[in-house]
Amino acid sequence: MNDGPLIVQSDKTLLLEVDHERADECRRAIAPFAELERAPEHVHTYRITPLALWNARAAGHDAEQVIDALIGFSRYPVPHALLVDVAETMARYGRLRLEKHPVHGLALTSTDRAVLEEVLRAKKVQPMIGERLDADTVAVHPSERGNIKQLLLKLGWPAEDMAGYVDGEAHPIALTEEGWTLRPYQKEAADAFWYGGSGVVVLPCGAGKTIVGAAAMAHAQATTLILVTNTVSVHQWKTELMKRTSLTEDEIGEYTGTKKEIRPVTIATYQVMTAKRGGVYRHLELFDARDWGLVVYDEVHLLPAPIFRMTADLQARRRVGLTATLVREDGREGDVFSLIGPKRYDAPWKEMENQGYIAPADCVEVRVTLRDDERLTYAMADTDERYRFAATTPSKVRVTEALVKKHAGEQVLVIGQYIDQLDELGEHLNAPVIKGETKVKERERLFQAFRDKELQVLVVSKVANFSIDLPEAAVAIQVSGTFGSRQEEAQRLGRVLRPKADGGGARFYSVVSRDTVDQDFAAHRQRFLAEQGYAYQIIDADDILT
Amino acid sequence: MSEGFTEWLRSRSDEQLRVLAMSRPELITPVPANVPGLAARAGTPSAIGRALDRLDGFTLAVAETLVVFPPAELSKAIHRATNDAPGTDEAIDRALAVLTEMALADDARGLAPGVKEALDPPAGLGQPAAHVFRNDQPVAVKLANPRSVRKLLDQVGPQARAALDELAWGPPSGRVPNARREISVETAQSPIEQLLARGLLGAIGDDTVTLPREVGLVLRHDRLHRDLSPVPPPLVGATRRAGLAARTAAGQAFSFVRAVEELCEIWSVDAPGVLRTGGLAIRDLRRAAQQLDVPEWSAALVIEVAHAAGLVATGGPADAEWLPTPAYDAWRARQTEDRWETVARAWLTLDRVPGLAGARDDRDRLLNVLHPDLRRGAAAEIRRRVLSVVAATDLAPSQESVLARLTWERPRRRGAHLARMTEFALREAEIIGLTGLGVMSPHGRAVLTGVKAAGLLAPLLPEPVDHVVLQADLTAVAPGPLTGELDRWLGMAADIESKGGATVYRFAESSIRRVLDAGQSAEEVLAMLARHSATPVPQPLAYLVSDVARRHGRLRVGSASAYLRCDDPAVLDELLADRRAGVLRMRRLAPTVLVSKASRATMLDSLRAMGYAPVAESLEGDVLITRADARRTETPPARQVNGLFAPEAEVVTAAIRALRAGDAALLSRPTPLGEPGGALPRTPATATISALQDAIRQGSRVWIGYLDSQGQATSRILEPARIEGGYLTAYDETRAAIHRFVLHRITGVADVN
Incomplete structure (x- = not known):
């Protein structure tokens, strides 16, 4: 019996045993054609999708390499149907190519006439193409270069774009590696x-x-x-x-x-x-x-x-x-x-975390138990009010206060969705609140103060979620947030993942109301974070408050 | 019927007749009374057609050559057709042996009566000139001489010659308007007219002309067949590493057995209905495909094979559901390799075509899985032939070359139907795991040849593991097939997310609740997890189990009066205040007890929908353990009648003996044998049986007294064949047929003479 680190499932997922001695080698072999889907502690899951296979083709890999990697690392026999499917899917990329044409500007050529005929018969393709230049070539309106690529992908015959690029207006730009170097x-x-x-x-x-x-x-x-x-x-x-x-x-x-x-x-x-x-x-x-x-x-x-x-x-x-x-x-x-x-x-x-480029993060879910009267109110609330009620329970304020106290001396971000709750937290924590209506100038002033450690605690609403740079936020506490979308979680985690000068680990808390929809959303978050390979644990609020 | 052929048949040895009966079983079902009867049956067009259907391309060509050329020229003619390919002589001898064996030709290369007619027109040739020009004998006479035909051919123009070449290799007829026009060599204008005028084409209808056989032969340079090969076409295909192919086949075998088991498990609790016309609805097939995570055709195969193996059958009230049979439970308890062997054999002999499911028939009706419409008499035979071809090579033969070989083996059975059946057989063999990467596996070969396959498969199967990998994202990965107990437990405690060599399970609140519902405590669940995990149980999973257990059973629901009690009055306050609970019409009975007019089941469902985890409670206050019941059908599965391959040797021997006896009777007595005079023989029972056994050994005839089913005493003259299960099987000469006699009704036995 072959003892490879990889198990190929019939649903086109690949399970990689990370502690296996050949795991690294295997990861490098499969990464070009399979998307990492989940990376919890022991077994990583990759998925083979048509796009992933076409990405691999675009990067110069061929079906044989893919099949060799699968068979070579697989512990069990690889289902034949899957191999056939991989070969067929990969063969679809590059049958059609977009190339420069001296007269018509742009032309679609094919190495397989039947494929060209098939796509030319598609109704939506017709307005984008010009005259037939020869059996294997057809002119394409240069303005349709993007649209036709989009369409061909939808038809399952992604075209390779070989038509090149304009150089554009030259402008000298150089990296100035002073005091830092490109990693x-x-x-x-x-x-x-x-x-x-x-x-x-x-x-x-x-x-x-x-x-x-x-x-x-x-x-x-x-x-x-x-x-x-x-x-x-x-x-x-x-x-x-x-x-x-x-x-x-x-x-x-x-x-x-x-x-x-x-x-x-x-x-x-x-x-x-x-x-x-x-x-x-x-x-x-x-x-x-x-x-x-x-x-x-x-x-x-x-x-x-x-x-x-x-x-x-x-x-x-x-x-x-x-x-x-x-x-x-x-x-x-x-x-x-x-x-x-x-x-x-x-x-x-x-891998980047292991190399010290991003800080490792510990994720902790704190479960707050609603008081009896709160539970009664929750039970009576309308469905669309329930989340707000559960997410903004006053009990969370006490827990957040305790957490901030516990991390005194560290840079703490408190993130939430509801302005009332954030204002209340700001008051209790004696910290400034950044929300949608905060002026850009004021926002940047506060961020700078936080960066300079003049401010230790900052309360931010959703607006802070995207593309701002807050180094040295060692702790993030999320008190409310919608639906646990994967992007949002990635962003939130990004807040605390910035490498810190002292190399210390970051903490990501989410405070959740037990037995409510809030907990259901937290379940999504938990799954996402664990899948990304972060340590995750669940504790009771009482453990923090006492 | 030709006397000569009958005499020739009579002169064949018993062994030769036995071989004939084995190769043409339809000749002895039922057994003919005597040799003339056999000869007559062998000469019927349908019997000859069936025999010819079984000939390979070369043997058929030899037979066709004998139609056209005299026996003495056979060898020369075949050599012309094969271009003197090496091995031609041996192939001719083999072909003649087969033809003689099957009584299609006698020892003197004379074709049996009816064969010539059945082969007409041979090799795509037209009718003989004597027939085409039966009203114009001079032309026919002229065409009989090849030299004059060549002369006539030289006279016509290139266009006319091209037209002839079109017809030369058949089909020999073409359509021409007004074919019977009057033309002479002088008046001929168009190329066709030139040909008609010279008799190179003859009119056989008002607008049909044909190429006379003699002309065709000249055009073919006396070769009856083009590129005739004395050996079968080669199989071509990819080479695979033997070990890899066998392992792949084993992997498929494992998945297939698992799919069958999974299907039966699903149908145990959620049985699909039987259509009014029989079979399974297309939406149930789609659902099964989705649940098994396989394409529809593959799901159809799983279902059909499970049915053929007797693992599912109709059952339930009014037989209106498809349910697993008790045989399934026995099957499930066996080792994977044995289970595979059972289903693989069931598939091999299946007289139905699962691949047709979902397609439409000639009348545009949808063909359903398990429906009688999927039956095809030839299915099993073609499947076996396809696999035999694959087994004959170490390559992964391409579908085209398999089809070419099958066509060569049975040229009269080709067609679109064969191509489809071949495609189905090849892809199904791959899915079931007889072949791996297109190569016949050792265990597949064993199934095909009828020897025990399980022992060959077992070492290739993945070994069962007794541990799983638990992860913080609440999944468990079983890195191989799990041992029975763990498999069933995990199936209950977690939901399956992905299948294949490994299984990925996901724990969720609902799945943990399921296992708690089945009577296990949180401690037991955690202990089970710890016991079977190589790594510590992740904290979030342990938390999930305790958290569900904390709430599990906090609410308890009564049955008859439907009460609801809870140690925590706040919960009940909460519940009473909840608007969604309104439909349950609950009333507070005590600080910790509510009652409801709703049924217990409704209560449970509604409370769970509201996010609680109540448990049912019996009248005595015990927690009820709930688990979906697995159901079984009562009806035993119907035995499949498999396609007729070869009759049992014993039956054939008996039939030949009966035939000889009948023939002897025919020859010795011009009239049917009358009953001997005198009193009916009476002998003691033991003496009767030993006398009959002696007669069977010696092949002699006996006279018996017999009480028929009405109790009438009769007497018969028999040639006994065998005694079995209280019955005597014998050829009854008085009635000229094989009969079975109840032993205890035979009153006595006596010698005939």
């Missing part, structure tokens, strides 16, 4: 992107995605458009770029709701790009304002649908997507693949 994986990620053309780099929160973006810009040496999630993020990128690169403040433009600067490097928010007036997008011209050589998409997994449509028209420009996860709650992973590009780099969280 090996950051360099690998930027290189992998550059040699791949366009694509997505997957790095955990706190692993320095901004720096990968800067390194990509240093490769491109061209004017760059950076799209980020919100205004705070815009400032963060700007600060970071000024610190890490040769760019000066005058070269970096902000394009937000209040400022409309267009400079060689311009940072815009998704929000402003998708703002409509009179039914039309008012800021589309930004895309044509300069001859951009590179477009950077921050937090690709949050890219809103209209940006996808706009991106479809930007296929001749190099694009790099930065994200912590390829999983999109709306299931549009395929659009990311066809419009931004295949995955170019992926590093497992755990």
